[in-house]
Structures are given as C-alpha cells and as structure tokens.
Amino acid sequence: MRRFSIIVVVAFLLSLFCSGTLLAQDTLKLSIPLPLTGTQAKFGEMEKRSYEIAAEEINAKGGIKGKKVVLDFEDSQGKPEISRSIAEKLIDVKKQPVIFGDYSSSCSKAIAAVADERKVPYLVVTGAADDITQQNYKYVFRMNPPNALYAIGLISFLKEVVKPKTIVILYESSDFGTSGAKDMAMHAEKMGMKVLVYEKYEKGAVDFKPILSKVKAAKPDVIYMVSYVMDAALLMRQIKELRIDSKLFAGGAAGFALPEFVVNAKDASEYVVTATLWSPQVKYKGAKEYADKYKKLFKDYPSYHGAEAYSALYIIKDVLERAKSLNPEDIRVAMKATKMETAFGP
Amino acid sequence: MKRFLPLIILALLAILPLIGLSTYMMHIVILVIMWSVIGMAWNLLGGYCGQVSFGHAAYFGAGAYTAGILYFKLGLSPWWGLPLTIIVVTVVSLFIGFLCLRLRGPFFALATLAMGEVFRVTSENLVDFTGGDLGILIQERTWVEKIWYYYIILFIAAGTFFLIKKVIESKLGYYFVAIREDQDAAESLGINTTLYKTIALCLSGILTGFAGAFYTNYMGYIDPKVVFALHDISIVTIMVVMVGGVATYWGPVIGAIIMVFLAEIIRSIPWLGVAHHTFFGILLIVIIIFLSNGIAGDFPKIKRLFRIRGTS
Amino acid sequence: MSVQIEVFLQTLIAGLLLGGLYALIGLGMTIIMGVMKIINLAHGELMMVAMYIAYWVFVLFHIDPYLSVFISMPLLFFLGVGLQKFLINPVLKVESILPENQVILTVGIGMVLSNLATIFFTSDYRSTPVDYATKAWYLTDYWKAAPFELSLSFSWTVSFLFAVIITVLLWFFLTKTDMGKSIRATAQDLDAALLMGVNVKKMRVITFGIGASLVGAAGSLFIPIYYLYPALGGQFTLIAFVITILGGLGSTVGAIIGGLILGVFEAMTATYLGMGWAPVGRFLIFVAALIFLPGGVASLLRRKRFGK
Structure with a gap:
C-alpha cells in the first residue's frame, strides 16, 4: 500500500513535469521566460500583459501560419540559473525552435550563452547592456537598441538646444546603469562638457540628499541620471527639496520614461527631458492602438518595455512566417533578414 | 550494506548520464549536486x-x-580557478574568521551576514579589478555537452563527502561537536576552540569556493549581485542544510534535492503561476514545524509515522 | 568655504533624519531579538505589509499616511501575535540541534508574505501622492542674509518626530509598566523570569506583537517619503540588523542612538567617499560594533551609569 502511494505521488509529479510537452496540432505553443516574482517583477508583469495583447491580436487575424498562438510564461525570478533552466527546458524538452524574452541583462546573458551553444536563435527583448550582442554570438539577436543610443539621442538635443558646459552623471549600480553612464561620460567629454560628478548609487536607496548636496555645490548645467522608476522619482523629488536649479535634468531612459514617474514625482518632474526609446505618442504604425488597449485593460500606460515585448511577438510571427520551416537553422536565417516596422519602431 | 551505501550511490550517479537524460534534466541535476557541495561545506561549520x-x-x-x-x-x-581558489579562499576565511569567530550565536551569524554584504559591495566598486556591475562574461565555455561538467562536479561532491566523513570521524570531528554542544566546557577541557573553529571555517570556505569556481565555469557569467547574493546564495545554503538535516551526512543532499529539484517542479506547475513562491514557502514552514531537525535529521520520526500508518 | 559648510550641514541633517527613521525600523527588531534571540528575517516583509495597509487606507478612504499609523500598528500587532503563536512557538518548543532553525521559518514567512502581495496587489510600484511630498523649509526663507542655504524636508521631519515620540512611549512602557518589566525580565534571564512567576510564553507572544507593530508604524511613516513594491522587505531587514547590533540587543535608547549613528555615518560616506560605498560603510560600522562593542551603545550607557 505504502509503496503504491509513493508510486502514485512520483507519477503525479512526473506528469506535472511533462505536461508542458503535449502539443496539439493546430496551436503553436511559445514559452517565454520572464521575472514574475522578485524585485524585477514589475517589468515582467508589464511585458507579460503586452505579450498577451499581441497574442490575442495575432490570433484574431488567423495566427501564425494558420496556427493559433498559445503563450506560456515561465517565472525566471530574475536569477540566471533559473533562466538557464528555462532555456534548456525550452530547447530540449519543449523543442521550441526560437527563444525570446527575459528582462534583466544577467538573465539574458545566461540564456544567450545557452542558445548560442545549442544553435537556437534567441531574440533579446530588453537586456540593455551593450556587450551582449558584441560577443560574436551567431544565434543571438536583439531588437532593443543598444544602451549607447540613449546617450546619443540626448546629446544631439543638448548640442542644439541647451549648449551646456558642465554635467553631473548619477547612475544606479547595475550593468545597465554602469554602461549607460559610461557612454554618456564619453560623449559629454567629446562635446567639451566637463563632468563634475560621476557617481553611482545603490538601487533602492532611501536618501539621495548627501550626494545631491554635493551635486548642488558643483553647480552643473545638466544633471544626467540613469535610474529606474522609483529611484528616478525620489531623485527628482529630493532635487526639488534641495532647490537645485540646473538648466536641465536629463534622464537616461529606463526610469524617467515610465508613466508612474510623473505620478510619483508629483510637481517635481518639471524641466525633465528623457531620452526614451518609445512613448505612446510616437507615430509608428500600431503604437497608439497598443497603448490604448493596454490602458483600457490595465488602467495604465505601458512604458517602452511593454512596447518592446508587444513588438517582439510580432517579430517572431514575421520571422516564423518567412522561415522555410520551423527548425532553428531556418529561423536563424529568417531572423537575420528581419527588417520590419512595428509598434515599437523599425 | 550501510557502509557501502555512499559508494553505491556514487556508482549509480556515475552511470546516470549514460541513460540519456535530456540536457534540461542534466542541468537540474548539476545544480542539485552543486548545491549539495555548498550544503555539505556549510554543514561542516554550521552543523x-x-x-x-x-x-x-x-x-x-x-x-x-x-x-x-x-x-x-x-x-x-x-578552470585554473579551482586549484587557486584554495589559496584565495583560505586568505578570505582567515580574515573573516579573525574578525567573526570571537563572536557567538546570533552575533556570529549577523557578523558573517555583514561580511558577505561587504564583499558584494566591494566587488561592485572595484570596477577595474572585477568589472564591477558589468560582471564577467566567459564566452568560450569548454564544452557544450553537460556530461563533463557533470563528472567534474560529481567528483568534487564525492571528494567533499568523503573528506567531511573522514574529518567528522576523526578526533577533529569530536572537537567540533564538543564546541557546538558547549564551547566553554570544551575550552575548559583544553580544546583550543579558536584554532578548531578556524580550521572548520577554512575547510568549509574552501569547499564552498570550489563550488563557486565551478559555477563560473559552468554558467559562463558572473556579476556581484549574482554570486554574492545574500538571499539567493547565503540563505539558500542554510535552507539546504536545515531542510535536509543538520549534522547528517545525507542531509545537504536531500536538502539540495528539495531546494532545487522540488522548487523547479513546483515552479513548473502551470496552474500555480506566480503563486509557486507561496506554495514553496508554506512547504518550508511545514517542514520546519514538523521536522525541526530536517528530513534526514528526523528520519526516525518519519519512519515511525509511516509504520503507524502501515499497521493501522 | 561656505559651500563646504553647506554641504557638510546638509549632509548632517539628511543623516540625522534618515537615522531617526532607521531607528524605528530597528526598534521592532531589537525587541524581538532581545527577548527571543530570534533572527527574524521576515522583518522587512512585515514593514511591507504595513506599507500596503497605509497605501490602501490612503487610496480608499483618503486617510493621511501619518494617521494610518493608528490603523497599521494594531493590525500588525495582531499579525505578529498570530505568527508567534501559531508558527514560531511550536518550533521553539522542540529541542533541535541548532536553535537557528527558526531562520527557515522566518524566511518562509517572508516569502509567503511578499508573494501574496505580488498576487493580490501586482508588483506595480506605488506611492501615496500626498501634496506635501516636496514641501520643505528653507533657511534663506527665514533668514535672508544666511551665507548658505539649508533645507529641511517637511515629510522627513514629521516622520522623524513620530519616530521619536514612539520611541519615548515605548521606553516608558518598558521601564514603568509591569508588563514592560516582565518583558525585560524575560529578555535578561528566561529561567529566572519563569521562576519569578512571569508568564514567559505570553510575554513572547506580546513581544512579537509589539515588535511587529513598531515596524508597522515605521511602514506608515515611510510611505510618504519612499515607495512601495512587494519585494522591498529585504534591504530594510538588513538595516534593522545593523541597528540592533549597534544599539545593543533589547535596548530602546540604544536603538535610537544606533540609528542616528548609522544614518549620519551613511550620509557622510555618501558625500565624501561616494554613494556606491555607503553600504560598505554601513556594514563596516556593523562589524566594528560587533567586535569592539559587542553590547552595543547600550553597554556604554550602562557602564556609565553603574561604572563607579
């Protein structure tokens, strides 16, 4: 009796383990790794919703090659080992011919390594650190413009409009923040601006006033910050409290572009420009419909992370339709030739 | 029979990859073994x-x-990191030991916690040396197939297991247990507690360092937030041992199976979705309430439970 | 020169205000750890729960976050009592090889709490858009000829004052009431307290409740100046540890002094060494306290009083 019950339990667990592998004929099941719990869950959730919106639209128009798209989300918890587990599972157990998704750079790197070794194309959706595609990976593609572009966009604006002489750069301690700040410092120096303070902070810090009072004493023309949402809001709020007046507060994409920023920073967020990759007002085809739909469903405008996810699925659709067959090699060829305009942009 | 149990299990594990597991399963098994190494190392010091x-x-x-x-x-x-780790981690352990080993109980626990964080922040800030937050990406990994990684980590695990068994069954082991049970009494009997605690700390540190060096080789990417993580490394280590069974040979192995394999299974249950964390948390709470010495530690209790079920 | 002074004074103000809030987070921990020797790794998660209470109370009933202290404190008290009674006590009762096995329990509780918050409230970042968020007092507004400019944030100051009031009340409770004295007796010597007829079990339950309600108050005071998401607990648990050790186990006065020291020290490292190093400063002071002053600030105070 006892042995029997153990067998039952084991069988149950095994069936749970394998249940993902059953594939019906007329559906195309795609699994996406995303951080749905932990500190990055916010972005994971936003991307998840955006994928769902895209999938619904695609299905309404007949799916990919006549097959209905069924999405399945795997929680990577923002841990590289787990992202890798998921990638191995997708390649090996589910035989998925193409992988896309995940949020943080470290997770994307873990997946990229596996995908390249196993010769399965991987589309990096939001891992923004630059070195990921500069590694001669043959099977890794990205749709997210490298981090350096954030800085370039702003620089051209600064050159033409503000003409500052001095700049202060603050960035968060992550690979995204570090590489963003490095690029900005490089460009600023090229333009003849003097970098007065170049400093990083621990993500999630409560009090920025010590560092800000130092910034205030330096009297810069421009303050450039590479931060995520709430750090950005706190920074702006405390800048206002300290009455720092620079000509311009510039944000490097990530946090300053999120819709919450405006709500949370309250009246502090005036005179702020950001280099963002995308906003609901851009004129790419489909951008507005997507933003409205998202807003209607979740009472909130998405940021570019969502738009990227939304577009990623369209890219995958496009690639799969052009690929000669559903095997990884053909998909890679098709992906390499990809050039399309989505709601996110070209 | 019982004497040969470790060898039998080792032999079984050695032929495991030959039956043709998928690489996904291999990955999970490798992680389980890696965590058992860390768990066993922690168990030497903690358990x-x-x-x-x-x-x-x-x-x-x-x-x-x-x-x-x-x-x-x-x-x-x-791969040269594996032998070199011995030197580096010994230095690190002596440093941490010198600072922290004079403290006892919760104070020691908190001091080591702080040391872990100090190391993380330091490596984040020494950008020229460690690459800072950008981490280190190793592009050419040695093998594509998992089987070599598997045998290497299995070798490390087997070595760790027998080393710890040897140590615990020697005089040294009795000193360790004496210190655990009553440090003052141990000292009054002439045991140089600081010396033996330092030995335990160094051994434990080196074995953990092996696992770390292996991790770099295997994953090919490290950054300070990943390898110096308080929750994902330090606390998971403790849970591996405590859930499995403190001061037992097999406890860390069982704990690693639960913390990695079972966690992965629970994570994969489709209808649980995000709630898998809650589920797993409750599982941990239940285990510790009913089996306060861990699964291997309270094995007799489980046996009794089943026997009662079986006869009635 | 005046710029240097301004930077220094502004840093000092920031450090002191931050320290007061840190102290409040540390208070709950110091009480719990002092009485039960429990390393409560779910401390930050309890604060997260309190912040959600304050948030929802604000959104649904438009009650100011500062007033919600009076709502979140009792609610957290009952949550703490429940946790202690049904989860922690059963584990403490059993003899096990390492008493630290309750760590798993508190980690598990923390996991469940933060995950439940993710499920019910999603992981969106939230904050209460109060209209005094960026209000501040400026030195030049009151003294026109001031050689430098200093600012004092409204919400930070209010939070700081609340923290001080709560600490004073707690100190009175612990030193002047019977129940407070029993709690302290339990902390000092469990067996002796038992012999003296203190209901130790009940004291433990109440202590955990008080500890939870203190961190609950901290949550309510934090939400006007900070923000909220389900995974925020971890970093505050760490801060609470540092303050507990710095101030001395179970000492209220120690906790507030420890909090202030930590706040100022952190602010100074941030200004003069770089903000990336501030956490290193935090933990170095922590280790230094453990080694050179194992009893924390409280032991210094005691030495002064009974030294002669």
Missing part, C-alpha cells in the same frame, strides 16, 4: 561545529571571482 554562518556567499563569490578574474585579467582558462 558540526555549531557556527551558523549567514555569509557563505562570501566564499562562493570569492571562488567564482577567482576563476573569473583569471580569465578576465590574465586570459587563462577559468
């Missing part, structure tokens, strides 16, 4: 010697970065 460390990420990260920096700065194969 037998009674010094509960909350900062094993310091040794893990030191090992991982030894391998990583060899590649990053000197262009050597990160």
Whole structure:
C-alpha cells in the first residue's frame, strides 16, 4: 500500500513535469521566460500583459501560419540559473525552435550563452547592456537598441538646444546603469562638457540628499541620471527639496520614461527631458492602438518595455512566417533578414 | 550494506548520464549536486561545529571571482580557478574568521551576514579589478555537452563527502561537536576552540569556493549581485542544510534535492503561476514545524509515522 | 568655504533624519531579538505589509499616511501575535540541534508574505501622492542674509518626530509598566523570569506583537517619503540588523542612538567617499560594533551609569 502511494505521488509529479510537452496540432505553443516574482517583477508583469495583447491580436487575424498562438510564461525570478533552466527546458524538452524574452541583462546573458551553444536563435527583448550582442554570438539577436543610443539621442538635443558646459552623471549600480553612464561620460567629454560628478548609487536607496548636496555645490548645467522608476522619482523629488536649479535634468531612459514617474514625482518632474526609446505618442504604425488597449485593460500606460515585448511577438510571427520551416537553422536565417516596422519602431 | 551505501550511490550517479537524460534534466541535476557541495561545506561549520554562518556567499563569490578574474585579467582558462581558489579562499576565511569567530550565536551569524554584504559591495566598486556591475562574461565555455561538467562536479561532491566523513570521524570531528554542544566546557577541557573553529571555517570556505569556481565555469557569467547574493546564495545554503538535516551526512543532499529539484517542479506547475513562491514557502514552514531537525535529521520520526500508518 | 559648510550641514541633517527613521525600523527588531534571540528575517516583509495597509487606507478612504499609523500598528500587532503563536512557538518548543532553525521559518514567512502581495496587489510600484511630498523649509526663507542655504524636508521631519515620540512611549512602557518589566525580565534571564512567576510564553507572544507593530508604524511613516513594491522587505531587514547590533540587543535608547549613528555615518560616506560605498560603510560600522562593542551603545550607557 505504502509503496503504491509513493508510486502514485512520483507519477503525479512526473506528469506535472511533462505536461508542458503535449502539443496539439493546430496551436503553436511559445514559452517565454520572464521575472514574475522578485524585485524585477514589475517589468515582467508589464511585458507579460503586452505579450498577451499581441497574442490575442495575432490570433484574431488567423495566427501564425494558420496556427493559433498559445503563450506560456515561465517565472525566471530574475536569477540566471533559473533562466538557464528555462532555456534548456525550452530547447530540449519543449523543442521550441526560437527563444525570446527575459528582462534583466544577467538573465539574458545566461540564456544567450545557452542558445548560442545549442544553435537556437534567441531574440533579446530588453537586456540593455551593450556587450551582449558584441560577443560574436551567431544565434543571438536583439531588437532593443543598444544602451549607447540613449546617450546619443540626448546629446544631439543638448548640442542644439541647451549648449551646456558642465554635467553631473548619477547612475544606479547595475550593468545597465554602469554602461549607460559610461557612454554618456564619453560623449559629454567629446562635446567639451566637463563632468563634475560621476557617481553611482545603490538601487533602492532611501536618501539621495548627501550626494545631491554635493551635486548642488558643483553647480552643473545638466544633471544626467540613469535610474529606474522609483529611484528616478525620489531623485527628482529630493532635487526639488534641495532647490537645485540646473538648466536641465536629463534622464537616461529606463526610469524617467515610465508613466508612474510623473505620478510619483508629483510637481517635481518639471524641466525633465528623457531620452526614451518609445512613448505612446510616437507615430509608428500600431503604437497608439497598443497603448490604448493596454490602458483600457490595465488602467495604465505601458512604458517602452511593454512596447518592446508587444513588438517582439510580432517579430517572431514575421520571422516564423518567412522561415522555410520551423527548425532553428531556418529561423536563424529568417531572423537575420528581419527588417520590419512595428509598434515599437523599425 | 550501510557502509557501502555512499559508494553505491556514487556508482549509480556515475552511470546516470549514460541513460540519456535530456540536457534540461542534466542541468537540474548539476545544480542539485552543486548545491549539495555548498550544503555539505556549510554543514561542516554550521552543523558540526555549531557556527551558523549567514555569509557563505562570501566564499562562493570569492571562488567564482577567482576563476573569473583569471580569465578576465590574465586570459587563462577559468578552470585554473579551482586549484587557486584554495589559496584565495583560505586568505578570505582567515580574515573573516579573525574578525567573526570571537563572536557567538546570533552575533556570529549577523557578523558573517555583514561580511558577505561587504564583499558584494566591494566587488561592485572595484570596477577595474572585477568589472564591477558589468560582471564577467566567459564566452568560450569548454564544452557544450553537460556530461563533463557533470563528472567534474560529481567528483568534487564525492571528494567533499568523503573528506567531511573522514574529518567528522576523526578526533577533529569530536572537537567540533564538543564546541557546538558547549564551547566553554570544551575550552575548559583544553580544546583550543579558536584554532578548531578556524580550521572548520577554512575547510568549509574552501569547499564552498570550489563550488563557486565551478559555477563560473559552468554558467559562463558572473556579476556581484549574482554570486554574492545574500538571499539567493547565503540563505539558500542554510535552507539546504536545515531542510535536509543538520549534522547528517545525507542531509545537504536531500536538502539540495528539495531546494532545487522540488522548487523547479513546483515552479513548473502551470496552474500555480506566480503563486509557486507561496506554495514553496508554506512547504518550508511545514517542514520546519514538523521536522525541526530536517528530513534526514528526523528520519526516525518519519519512519515511525509511516509504520503507524502501515499497521493501522 | 561656505559651500563646504553647506554641504557638510546638509549632509548632517539628511543623516540625522534618515537615522531617526532607521531607528524605528530597528526598534521592532531589537525587541524581538532581545527577548527571543530570534533572527527574524521576515522583518522587512512585515514593514511591507504595513506599507500596503497605509497605501490602501490612503487610496480608499483618503486617510493621511501619518494617521494610518493608528490603523497599521494594531493590525500588525495582531499579525505578529498570530505568527508567534501559531508558527514560531511550536518550533521553539522542540529541542533541535541548532536553535537557528527558526531562520527557515522566518524566511518562509517572508516569502509567503511578499508573494501574496505580488498576487493580490501586482508588483506595480506605488506611492501615496500626498501634496506635501516636496514641501520643505528653507533657511534663506527665514533668514535672508544666511551665507548658505539649508533645507529641511517637511515629510522627513514629521516622520522623524513620530519616530521619536514612539520611541519615548515605548521606553516608558518598558521601564514603568509591569508588563514592560516582565518583558525585560524575560529578555535578561528566561529561567529566572519563569521562576519569578512571569508568564514567559505570553510575554513572547506580546513581544512579537509589539515588535511587529513598531515596524508597522515605521511602514506608515515611510510611505510618504519612499515607495512601495512587494519585494522591498529585504534591504530594510538588513538595516534593522545593523541597528540592533549597534544599539545593543533589547535596548530602546540604544536603538535610537544606533540609528542616528548609522544614518549620519551613511550620509557622510555618501558625500565624501561616494554613494556606491555607503553600504560598505554601513556594514563596516556593523562589524566594528560587533567586535569592539559587542553590547552595543547600550553597554556604554550602562557602564556609565553603574561604572563607579
């Protein structure tokens, strides 16, 4: 009796383990790794919703090659080992011919390594650190413009409009923040601006006033910050409290572009420009419909992370339709030739 | 029979990859073995010697970065990190031991916790040396197939297992347990507690460092937030041991199976979705309430439970 | 020169205000750890729960976050009592090889709490858009000829004052009431307290409740100046540990002094060494306290009083 019950339990667990592998004929099941719990869950959730919106639209128009798209989300918890587990599972157990998704750079790197070794194309959706595609990976593609572009966009604006002489750069301690700040410092120096303070902070810090009072004493023309949402809001709020007046507060994409920023920073967020990759007002085809739909469903405008996810699925659709067959090699060829305009942009 | 049990299990594990597991399963099994190594190492210090460390990420990260920096700065194969870890981690352990071992109980626990964090923030800030937050990415990993990684980590695990068994069954082991049970009494009997605690700490640190160096080779990417993580490394280590069974040979192995394999299964249950964390948390709470010495530690209790069920 | 002074004074103000809030987070921990020797890794998660209470009370009933202290404190008290009674006590009762096995329990509780918050409230970042968020007092507004400019944030100051009031009340409770004295007796010597007829079990339950309600108050005071998401607990648990050790186990006065020291020290490292190093400063002071002053600030105070 006892042995029997153990067998039952084991069988149950095994069936749970394998249940993902059953594939019906007329559906195309795609699994996406995303951080749905932990500190990055916010972005994971936003991307998840955006994928769902895209999938619904695609299905309404007949799916990919006549097959209905069924999405399945795997929680990577923002841990590289787990992202890798998921990638191995997708390649090996589910035989998925193409992988896309995940949020943080470290997770994307873990997946990229596996995908390249196993010769399965991987589309990096939001891992923004630059070195990921500069590694001669043959099977890794990205749709997210490298981090350096954030800085370039702003620089051209600064050159033409503000003409500052001095700049202060603050960035968060992550690979995204570090590489963003490095690029900005490089460009600023090229333009003849003097970098007065170049400093990083621990993500999630409560009090920025010590560092800000130092910034205030330096009297810069421009303050450039590479931060995520709430750090950005706190920074702006405390800048206002300290009455720092620079000509311009510039944000490097990530946090300053999120819709919450405006709500949370309250009246502090005036005179702020950001280099963002995308906003609901851009004129790419489909951008507005997507933003409205998202807003209607979740009472909130998405940021570019969502738009990227939304577009990623369209890219995958496009690639799969052009690929000669559903095997990884053909998909890679098709992906390499990809050039399309989505709601996110070209 | 019982004497040969470890050898039998080792033999079974050695032929495991030959039956053709998918690479996904291999990955999970490798992670389980890696975590058992860390667990066994922690168990030597925490379980037998009674010094509960909350900062094993310091040794893990030191090992991982030894391998990583060899590649990053000197262009050597990160596998050289494995032997070099012994030196680096010994230095790290002596440093931490010197600072923390004079403290007892919760104070020791908290001091090691702080040391782990100090190491993380330091490696984040020493950008020129460690690459800072950008981490270290090793592009050419040695093998594509998992089987070699599997045998290497299995070898390390087997070595760790027999080493710890040897140590515990020697005089040293009795000293350790004496220190755990009553440090003052041990000292009054003429045991140099500081010396033996330092030995336990160094051994434990080195073994954890091996796991760290292996991690760098296997995953090919490290950054300070990953390898010096307080929650994902230090605390998971403690849970591996405590859930499995404190001061038992097999406890860490069982704990690693639960913390990695079972966690992965629970994570994969489709209808649980995000709630898998809650589910797993409740599982941990239940285990610790009913089996306060862990599964291997309270094995007799489980046996009794089943026997009662079986007869009635 | 005046710029240097301004930077220094502004840093000092920031450090002191931050320290007061840190102290409040540390208070709950110091009480719990002092009485039960429990390393409560779910401390930050309890604060997260309190912040959600304050948030929802604000959104649904438009009650100011500062007033919600009076709602979140009792609610957290009952949550703490429940946790202690049904989860922690059963584990403490059993003899096990390492008493630290309750760590798993508190980690598990923390996991469940933060995950439940993710499920019910999603992981969106939230904050209460109060209209005094960026209000501040400026030195030049009151003294026109001031050689430098200093500012004092409204919400930070209010939070700081609340923290001080709560600490004073707690100190009175612990030193002047019977129940407070029993709690302290339990902390000092469990067996002796038992012999003296203190209901130790009940004291433990109440202590955990008080500890939870203190961190609950901290949550309510934090939400006007900070923000909220389900995974925020971890970093505050760490801060609470540092303050507990710095101030001395179970000492209220120690906790507030420890909090202030930590706040100022952190602010100074941030200004003069770089903000990336501030956490290193935090933990170095922590280790230094453990080694050179194992009893924390409280032991210094005691030495002064009974030294002669």
